[in-house]
Amino acid sequence: MRAIVVDDSRAMRLILRRIVGQVGFEVHEAEDGQVALDLIAGLDKAPDLALVDWNMPVMNGLDFVKAARADERMRDMTLVMVTTESEQSQVARALAAGAHEYVIKPFTSDALLEKLGLLGLVPSGV
Amino acid sequence: MSMAAAALPTEEDLEVILDQIWTSYVDPEGAEPFLPGPSGDPMGYRAWVCIDGSWSGQVVVRCSTGQASLLTNAFLAGSDDEITDDRIVDVLGELANIVGGNIKSMLPADCVLSPPHVAGPAERGEPAPEAVRVCELSGTWLDEPLAISVWERTTT
Numbered sequence: 001m002r003a004i005v006v007d008d009s010r011a012m013r014l015i016l017r018r019i020v021g022q023v024g025f026e027v028h029e030a031e032d033g034q035v036a037l038d039l040i041a042g043l044d045k046a047p048d049l050a051l052v053d054w055n056m057p058v059m060n061g062l063d064f065v066k067a068a069r070a071d072e073r074m075r076d077m078t079l080v081m082v083t084t085e086s087e088q089s090q091v092a093r094a095l096a097a098g099a100h101e102y103v104i105k106p107f108t109s110d111a112l113l114e115k116l117g118l119l120g121l122v123p124s125g126v
Numbered sequence: 127m128s129m130a131a132a133a134l135p136t137e138e139d140l141e142v143i144l145d146q147i148w149t150s151y152v153d154p155e156g157a158e159p160f161l162p163g164p165s166g167d168p169m170g171y172r173a174w175v176c177i178d179g180s181w182s183g184q185v186v187v188r189c190s191t192g193q194a195s196l197l198t199n200a201f202l203a204g205s206d207d208e209i210t211d212d213r214i215v216d217v218l219g220e221l222a223n224i225v226g227g228n229i230k231s232m233l234p235a236d237c238v239l240s241p242p243h244v245a246g247p248a249e250r251g252e253p254a255p256e257a258v259r260v261c262e263l264s265g266t267w268l269d270e271p272l273a274i275s276v277w278e279r280t281t282t
Contacts, residue, residue: 009220010213011201015151055223055239084227087235105224106143106150 002047004028006036008056032056033064046074054083069098140263143228152200165264165271173218173244175226179237183278185226193270215244
């Protein structure tokens with residue numbers, strides 16, 4: 001399984017890489033949505049999972065989600081927003097744009113893995 | 127526009143947010159908790175985010191240079207990264223972003239959060255020069271000072 005972590009904070013990318021890496025994901029990193037789209041375009045197959053921050057320079061997470069949903073190659077990629085944007089209206093916007101799940105910072109490793117488990121991406125009990 | 131006092135964030139709110147950050151990223155084992163109390167004026171790094179909308183202000187993180195290195199080391203745990211100024215700026219910016227985002231969620235829905243700004247020890251200037259302090263949480267972690275405060279802008 002492959003994942004891509006899209007966040008402008010290197011520290012947050014590292015934290016997310018560590019969490020999903022320990023349950024077996026091969027992890028790619030991108031510092032904004034455009035870099036992520038370019039990176040995915042160069043892969044033989046789109047990742048199974050994208051963990052996406054909302055507020056980033058160049059291309060934000062919401063625009064990345066919209067672009068991913070519009071691209072046939074990324075049709076099967078699970079999109080999880082990981083962000084400080086916690087208002088219900090923002091959650092609704094992200095889900096309407098095509099995000100599958102929403103995780104609010106700060107999050108624990110267990111909380112993130114539980115969400116991924118509910119999405120069928122991590123065996124339960126991990 | 128000023129919000130009703132009851133709706134503004136409090137020191138207790140900051141404690142809850144900080145506790146969640148510590149549990150998530152800084153001290154998952156709970157071995158070295160943040161200790162609230164006087165921190166003096168932790169001159170060193172300042173990181174802040176601006177909130178603009180029907181409520182305007184800033185969320186400011188201040189810490190000593192030693193605390194900045196400790197926090198960066200904690201966030202980067204398990205990596206081979208050296209603690210450089212760039213890494214410190216990244217970590218403190220993300221810390222301000224997380225605290226600010228959680229504060230913003232308590233404010234009117236039209237409020238928006240700026241990208242984080244970080245100033246190092248050699249840089250002068252107050253992040254909130256024309257603002258009144260709404261609340262502050264100060265204390266120490268591993269004997270190094272840290273303070274988080276919320277400021278309401280008094281001019282537009």
